[in-house]
Amino acid sequence: MSWLPNADIALLKKRAVIIQKMRRFFIQRDLLEVETPSLSQAGVTDQHLFCFKTHFVGPEISERKPDPLGVPLYLQTSPEFHMKRLLSAGSGSIFQIAKAFRNEESGRYHNPEFTLLEWYRVGFDHFQLMDEMEQLLKLVLACDNATRLTYQQAFQLHLDVDPLSASLEQLKVAGASLDLGDVLDNEDDKDTVLQLLFCVAIEPVIANDAPCFVYNFPASQAALARISKDDNRVAERFEVYYKGIELANGFHELSDSKEQRLRFEKDNRLRQKNNLPQMPIDHRFVDSLDSLPDCSGVALGIDRLIMLATGQSHIDNVVSFTIKGA
Template structure:
């Protein structure tokens, strides 16, 4: 057992300079830095995300009807819901660098506690936000201007299959060479098959020389994004990749209260079908949506960005203490 930090002091100094540069990037653009809670009574419903859960025992004292188990609280996987409530309240354009938590794997690119940069730009669509993010990546990574391609084109280019039109069996057949065993054959959820194909066939080879924005994800994977008015099969959502690493996920933000609630409820139905716990929906966030200004937002993994900027191969090399040494 070692008490020493996982990252070297030089790497931590480089990290600090990168964070300073990011703050300056937004300050010069008149984007307000904010802070939002890490703990919430609500949670994310996405079937691919898993929250840490805890209890606030003080609620037994302050509540008129105390719960012997305490007040259930969830550690946030993203500051998104609270940040959008600030936008709805009139904050203007905002950014935040915060600790977030996901009760999932730990490995080369993952630590259950990590740092996320999230920002929202009023009056931007997802294309304008891609422009701004490209500027930030060039500044931090000294990278070339990014490539852009649609989700559909990425599949056609690498797997020679159309993800928007192919049958489930055609999608599975396109992944036969990926050595996924019975995983694809036994999976009946189309979006899970698409995500497996994207993860194992597209992510490892895309954007090796310069960053790449993949946009127009299937409407079934819209999450919190608007559906394209030009093609209802796709959502106004993008992800960013560089050297095989997923860096960011962004949306032209949905403000339709009923549609967002429907998506969350559908997530919980899928959770029930898969034997997963259903998660409490953030109704305060839902109620704020009619007041949300037209905007686009994106979440960028700081630890992975620092890995690329400092040419490190493991997330342990860019954070002070990993879960193993905390």
């Protein structure tokens, strides 16, 4: 029967219990639960993320020249920008369980509409936030203590190459045995090659027995993270993996509006180079950064976490309705 939900009702009840447990985790730590918009007049500039776009046909809400179809709006790939505006306004530490939307993503670990847990800790650096995330993972997954590797250590251990100093050609040589064919040979962007090597050679093997935090990503992959004062080759960013699944991405948050604007403009130049549409920069968010308190934040995929907690092999089994049945 095509109208039935994807997940069994019994599993959806387990999902609800897990989310309630997560919510209590943050309330007990005095984080404020917030809600932010799913629609915005700006999207994300990251060339690897694709926003759903729609139009608002009511009264004009923008000083920009109106689109003939109405005011362009974008479904948010994460609640990050609005949450940081709340932080800049003095909210203190906050969390949110929100729907997020990413186009052109569907598969075992992806649904175009998914659920994110995102939280920000005022006064925390990324190491303190990793400590707190480990507590949450142990609560939900009953897993062992997490391990930690720098991005550099992960590449040296599994590919015998230093990602911070290697040339593009040296990285391609390191990945020659991975059976990637022309994909690797034809790529001329170093960060894309690094991400490809990481996904194929490192991600599947680093966290099979316990969660693994990988931190100190290359500065060129900083996104919205601070550059390390100890080593300007790396950003204060981390990702969390478990059993071959990427669960979360976190930053010691950048609070420099000029630097963030430059990064967004660079993203749009890369988009143009790769024949992708340039995205409107969220200037309200950028302007708020100069008031952002020292903080760290992380986004965790709830659907993937629940897959692990309930022993499921496909995201379709843990959401009520996927895009195929919505």
